[in-house]
Amino acid sequence: MNKYNIFEMGDKNSDQLKTCYDIIREKHKEQGNLCVLDTFTELTESRWTISVNMRLATISSFIKYGTYQNVSEFVKEIEKYSDKEQQSSKVPNKPQKTDVDKRVIFEQTFEFGENFKYGALNIGGIGVTIYGEFCVIFKRSKVKDYSSLIFIKKDSVKGDYVDNNGCVDFTKLAQDMANKENIHLLATIKHEEDLKQISDSRWSGMLCCDTDYIEAITHNDIIDDHVDIVRISKKDRYEPFKTILDICYDKDKARNMTEKDKKAIYNHAQLLREVIDFLAQKKIELEVFDE
């Protein structure tokens, strides 16, 4: 099967993005909103980077081993582990999957697809928390040096780029892509209408949240040295240790917990503590986000 180069596709869309941006700019000039539009574009251009949200086990493994695994690599490793577990018959049965696996089709369509690592455009905030409570922000300087980096207006699987029959809509995809030089234009085109309703203090959340984000794809290696800071919510940072305080000092609360509850709490706190210590050792700031 002939494979396409997604990064070249993104480069080729640059002229179209610039034209589209000029039209939008003219429109906002006529409407008297140019200042807001320009501020947003400049802010995105000066602050953009990529973030990847990770769960505790994922970030723990990332900083321990120093390399970030993409979904395929991660699944392979977990499946090895799960096979052993299946034999002990404790893992529930997966229902038979009948629908098309859009992610697999998307990755099989493009060169290096199996090595794609996915992130999101980030200019601040806690990222796409459905993927994990830790929002790992990568250094702009490192990301800018990636030989392969492309942005897509929506998530590549959710954004209707692959239909239910497994066909990739190349026309739609090509229009919705930007390389790193033009990402601020793509972001402005996507959100030009939202800017009228959303104040500048909430722009970072608008650009990257659980329900919407601009997807970033690279096949470069993502290593721990590329990490700038890690953001986490106040609740996720402190609650596990607060629960330990309850176990130590509040007999009533401790009495209501089973031994398994306590073991799970200890494990969770221990993993979190390791991550906090690792980050400190590597001089990576853990920024606590008070929502």
Added chain:
Amino acid sequence: MSSVEIIALSLDNEWAFVKHDSNIFLFRPPYLSSNQMEVNEKVVDNALQLKIFKEYKYSFNSIREAIDFLQDQYIELAKKLGVNEPSEDDLKEFLNYTSDEDLMDYLKRAKSEFIPKGNFDIAETIAIDVIALGKENRNINNLAIDIWQEIQKLRENKDRIMQMAIEEKQQYWKSKFSDAIKGYPLEYVVEYATQVRKEQVFPI
């Protein structure tokens, strides 16, 4: 009987969508009630579409059973990641990772709840553990020291009251058996006298 079902699990079995009757919850480690968040079906569909969760169908008789199952998986995962069971010292070490706000809350509870209830030992442990952390936050340290000093005073008061009660009791026996105590130590006299049964003139 209510129905409980895990309908989706994250790839590492860490997070789970649990359907309880008609409501769906996202369960996250360590799966206590504060780690359960109600979500709608759209969130589950989204997570499945994004391939960050895999679909499952696994029924339980109760929420507790589902939690036990998830906790077992999580404990296994932690083991795989090389996490060891914490020792007593580790538990104290965890205090270094708590927020000043949470420590302050516990100190305030020690002052307003544990001390008035007479739970001096637990209040004192909290105060000493916090002082031992050597926090830079002066308010926390000052409150911990205040609590410790208050407990010492209360204990001294308690001891003094006990001492007074003992002395009062001794005074009673001394006045009652003023002649006997001239020849015998007070404790013998008290012991002897308390052995005297009712309506008995002399002890047997």
